[in-house]
Amino acid sequence: MIVSRPPRLDAHARLRALTSDITDLILDRGLLPGDAMPTEQELMAELGVGRNTLREAIKVLQALGVVEIRHGFGMFVAEENLVALSDSLTFRGQMSLRHKGHEANELVDVRQALEAGLVGTAMSAITEQHLAELEAIVVDMERLAADGHSFIDADRNFHRILFEPLNNQLLSNLLGVFWDVYRTIHQSIDAKDSTRAHLAETAHSHRELFEAVKSGDKPLASSLLACHFDGIRGQLAEFNAPAG
Amino acid sequence: MIVSRPPRLDAHARLRALTSDITDLILDRGLLPGDAMPTEQELMAELGVGRNTLREAIKVLQALGVVEIRHGFGMFVAEENLVALSDSLTFRGQMSLRHKGHEANELVDVRQALEAGLVGTAMSAITEQHLAELEAIVVDMERLAADGHSFIDADRNFHRILFEPLNNQLLSNLLGVFWDVYRTIHQSIDAKDSTRAHLAETAHSHRELFEAVKSGDKPLASSLLACHFDGIRGQLAEFNAPAG
DNA sequence: GAAAGTCGGACGTAGGACGTCCTATGCTGT
DNA sequence: ACAGCATAGGACGTCCTACGTCCGACTTTC
Numbered sequence: 001m002i003v004s005r006p007p008r009l010d011a012h013a014r015l016r017a018l019t020s021d022i023t024d025l026i027l028d029r030g031l032l033p034g035d036a037m038p039t040e041q042e043l044m045a046e047l048g049v050g051r052n053t054l055r056e057a058i059k060v061l062q063a064l065g066v067v068e069i070r071h072g073f074g075m076f077v078a079e080e081n082l083v084a085l086s087d088s089l090t091f092r093g094q095m096s097l098r099h100k101g102h103e104a105n106e107l108v109d110v111r112q113a114l115e116a117g118l119v120g121t122a123m124s125a126i127t128e129q130h131l132a133e134l135e136a137i138v139v140d141m142e143r144l145a146a147d148g149h150s151f152i153d154a155d156r157n158f159h160r161i162l163f164e165p166l167n168n169q170l171l172s173n174l175l176g177v178f179w180d181v182y183r184t185i186h187q188s189i190d191a192k193d194s195t196r197a198h199l200a201e202t203a204h205s206h207r208e209l210f211e212a213v214k215s216g217d218k219p220l221a222s223s224l225l226a227c228h229f230d231g232i233r234g235q236l237a238e239f240n241a242p243a244g
Numbered sequence: 245m246i247v248s249r250p251p252r253l254d255a256h257a258r259l260r261a262l263t264s265d266i267t268d269l270i271l272d273r274g275l276l277p278g279d280a281m282p283t284e285q286e287l288m289a290e291l292g293v294g295r296n297t298l299r300e301a302i303k304v305l306q307a308l309g310v311v312e313i314r315h316g317f318g319m320f321v322a323e324e325n326l327v328a329l330s331d332s333l334t335f336r337g338q339m340s341l342r343h344k345g346h347e348a349n350e351l352v353d354v355r356q357a358l359e360a361g362l363v364g365t366a367m368s369a370i371t372e373q374h375l376a377e378l379e380a381i382v383v384d385m386e387r388l389a390a391d392g393h394s395f396i397d398a399d400r401n402f403h404r405i406l407f408e409p410l411n412n413q414l415l416s417n418l419l420g421v422f423w424d425v426y427r428t429i430h431q432s433i434d435a436k437d438s439t440r441a442h443l444a445e446t447a448h449s450h451r452e453l454f455e456a457v458k459s460g461d462k463p464l465a466s467s468l469l470a471c472h473f474d475g476i477r478g479q480l481a482e483f484n485a486p487a488g
Numbered sequence: 489g490a491a492a493g494t495c496g497g498a499c500g501t502a503g504g505a506c507g508t509c510c511t512a513t514g515c516t517g518t
Numbered sequence: 519a520c521a522g523c524a525t526a527g528g529a530c531g532t533c534c535t536a537c538g539t540c541c542g543a544c545t546t547t548c
Contacts, residue, residue: 011315011499011539011540015303023338050503051504053501055300055530062304064332070529072509073510073529073530080336084308085326085332087263088326088329095270103413113357113361116361169347170351255508255531283498285498293533294533296532300531313499314540315499315541316497316541
């Protein structure tokens with residue numbers, strides 16, 4: 001199936017058409033994540049383009065999380081992920097911090113809407129095991145805070161498990177991405193959240209939230225989450241107006 | 245500033261490092277969207293890589309919406325956009341429709357959480373002008389529905405303007421992306437929503453929502469939005485189990 | 489002074505060559 | 519017979535050269 005592309009097209013459109021042809025090929029053949037794709041040579045012949053052009057398109061698909069390339073072995077359909085969104089948002093976030101930090105605030109707003117808006121539904125589907133895991137994380141946080149250590153991973157896990165009951169991959173990925181992007185931005189502003197007092201405060205707010213979740217008090221959980229994000233917004237504001 | 249990259253690294257990591265070097269270069273030089281970037285030759289010299297390797301990295305950044313390339317002219321820092329997310333989600337959505345359509349449901353769930361969760365806040369900041377625009381769109385919808393025409397664009401605009409008062413670019417982009425992805429998926433299942441009855445129903449539900457927004461009844465607006473999405477979920481279910 | 493033609497720079501595409509890496513095959517030693 | 523290693527082959531990674539295409543700016547001409 002040699003495709004004869006329209007002769008004259010904008011370069012960007014041509015690259016887009018090529019990536020689209022490749023994804024169509026995946027869909028038409030019914031390839032599933034993990035399945036092997038044709039080799040570069042086969043794709044070159046099939047799509048009627050040179051190796052450089054093809055590789056540029058493939059690299060784009062790799063960046064978009066569509067295909068996975070294993071050096072010396074071959075090319076495969078990738079598992080679900082949102083690498084693309086993460087990379088894109090991270091860059092935008094870092095960029096905006098250079099002047100205003102506006103986008104970081106928007107990110108927090110969206111996270112707040114998602115988490116505060118969905119925590120009630122998540123609580124309806126939560127299991128004993130989830131609660132046990134959450135409690136273990138909180139205990140861990142409190143211990144680390146007392147020792148003066150930070151607990152980035154524990155924080156991330158807490159939020160991840162909180163929404164796991166919804167069983168929504170897209171949501172989990174989005175929240176994970178937002179968390180990672182936020183952490184990257186946060187690190188680049190050299191946040192002073194490693195003070196023991198701040199650590200204890202963060203641990204405590206997670207403890208409160210856990211108790212609300214455990215007791216099934218949805219409105220309380222929602223408002224505690226909102227508070228949590230207000231605190232984060234405060235840190236960002238401090239950074240933007242340190243002289244304030 | 246010739247960078248000497250560590251000699252041995254995973255190929256994927258190397259490409260990532262290269263894209264990262266380029267974004268760092270943008271950030272370090274304080275380039276703003278629209279600003280010109282170094283040429284390929286300059287970047288090759290500066291980053292110490294060959295043209296193919298460099299171009300692959302650049303194409304990735306183009307796909308991620310970081311840079312914009314103008315054939316025969318040069319390379320520029322791109323304006324904000326979420327092309328990457330859109331492309332990635334569209335592919336995933338189409339892919340999943342081949343078996344279960346699970347991801348389409350997840351997409352609707354996230355949209356519902358965002359829109360139903362934030363409509364209240366948006367209503368607090370809404371202006372007379374926004375209300376006027378919304379009403380104009382609803383009137384348009386009703387007219388088109390009566391004539392048996394579909395109103396994709398009007399639908400999209402309604403939701404866009406509804407959340408414009410929040411003045412959150414990220415949120416607007418996310419909702420726009422979700423809408424586009426959903427439309428693409430929807431088209432590929434050959435939805436039968438062009439029947440006059442269905443059109444009238446959709447127009448009516450937007451009318452109800454508009455009235456709720458106008459009267460400032462936040463809980464009602466939120467629940468109407470939730471209903472709207474329940475209807476969409478129903479269409480998806482029909483598609484997945486047509487024999488049912 | 490304005491319009492048309494020309495020139496140069498920059499990106500787009502193709503193909504070849506060689507390096508690197510991974511898997512699989514077959515051999516060897518126990 | 520089985521485990522471990524050595525080797526061969528395939529496939530991706532990187533670089534180079536060459537030429538095509540496009541755009542903006544400069545020059546020429548009327």
